[in-house]
Amino acid sequence: MGLPLLAFLQFLRLRGFCRHDVGSAHSPVAGVMGDPVIHSASPRIHGTWLQQTGIDGHYVRLPVRGVDLPAALAALPALGFRGVNLTLPHKEQALRLVDDIAGPAVAIGALNVVTVGPDGRLTGHNTDVEGVLAPLAPFDLEDRPVCVLGAGGAARAVLAALSARRVGEVRLINRSVVRGQALLEHFGHVGWVGDWATVAQGYRGAALIINASSLGMVGQPPLPVEALQLAEAARDAVVFDIVYKPLETALLTAARAQGLATIDGLAMLLAQAAPAFKLFFGVAAPTDHAALRAMLTA
Structure with a gap:
């Protein structure tokens, strides 16, 4: 079960994920929103790529219920997030909650990535294709x-x-x-x-x-x-x-x-994560997935 929004915000603040220390270029942060999200391998994938590329950033799990998704997405700019991946059950609902939609996401009618612009505007993407x-x-x-x-x-x-x-x-x-x-x-x-x-x-x-x-x-x-x-x-x-x-x-x-x-x-998870990583952190993800796959399947 996802956390209520206030608990979600407190969850982030207790771990130091607030605008003052993660919103700068020196410590970018992204995450994955879903309900449930405990099973997600995305933090390990993006965390490994952050280490491999030498980026001092964070990628966190964000348990968010469907009813809380509008407020959770709206809070991302204030919390200093670069963006989030979306998993079940949020991919279609999020389409109505962003300011702009990029690329094939319009035709697909679902989002799996939301990025936060410098002006705080939310843009929806779909890297699942x-x-x-x-x-x-x-x-x-x-x-x-x-x-x-x-x-x-x-x-x-x-x-x-x-x-x-x-x-x-x-x-x-x-x-x-x-x-x-x-x-x-x-x-x-x-x-x-x-x-x-x-x-x-x-x-x-x-x-x-x-x-x-x-x-x-x-x-x-x-x-x-x-x-x-x-x-x-x-x-x-x-x-x-x-x-x-x-x-x-x-x-x-x-x-x-x-x-x-x-x-x-x-x-599929690795292939869709690579373009999302570049959207969040501005650097191409490593292309050799053999070691990462071995770690995730160990």
Whole structure:
């Protein structure tokens, strides 16, 4: 459960995160807002990059409930933050709470980064598209069918990324077919939407199966058992699960048992974190992720 706003502000002040000592160029601070946020690996990722780049900065967890998000974002300039990453359940709500929206975030309709300008204005960004595209770069998806599980904020970034890859038919599986249909139409994909009862049909011949939902994440319900039956997928299909807690999800285990290529959620997390790091701290993140991945999976 997230902290009430006053407790959140006190939490920061007790740890020395106030404008007077973190708002200068000598000690920049950023963080990740979510509910829950205790599982987030982002502080370890950004903390490692801060050390590697020699920046005397901070990156902290900020547990914030949805009801407190407007006030929490509004408090960032006064607290001297450079910005924050946003995770569940804030990515869509934040769109209405910033002053400006940059890049593809307008079309995506969800934010995963908010930066604070010198004048205190909040700008929303979405680096999740880069988080999806980078791990998929080695795979041939052009004009081939794909199946997307989920229709939330992360699914929006996935569908935007798939537009850039010129995939074929998109089958979107979601509990709410109406919500899924609206999303598919928003991004102009040719395909269809079904509920979990149609997941086997969605997998049929698919070159990519991607879980863009929170199902299977620690503290969330599991994927329906039907979603773990991958026999209908193309023999050279890749299965991508954006969940990274746990890193080895039931979907990835099922994919490996089927002999399919897999991409775990840590790949997306690192790929979307790199552009966010530059937005916060003004320096490119280190590109060699091998040691960082080893630390995070130890």
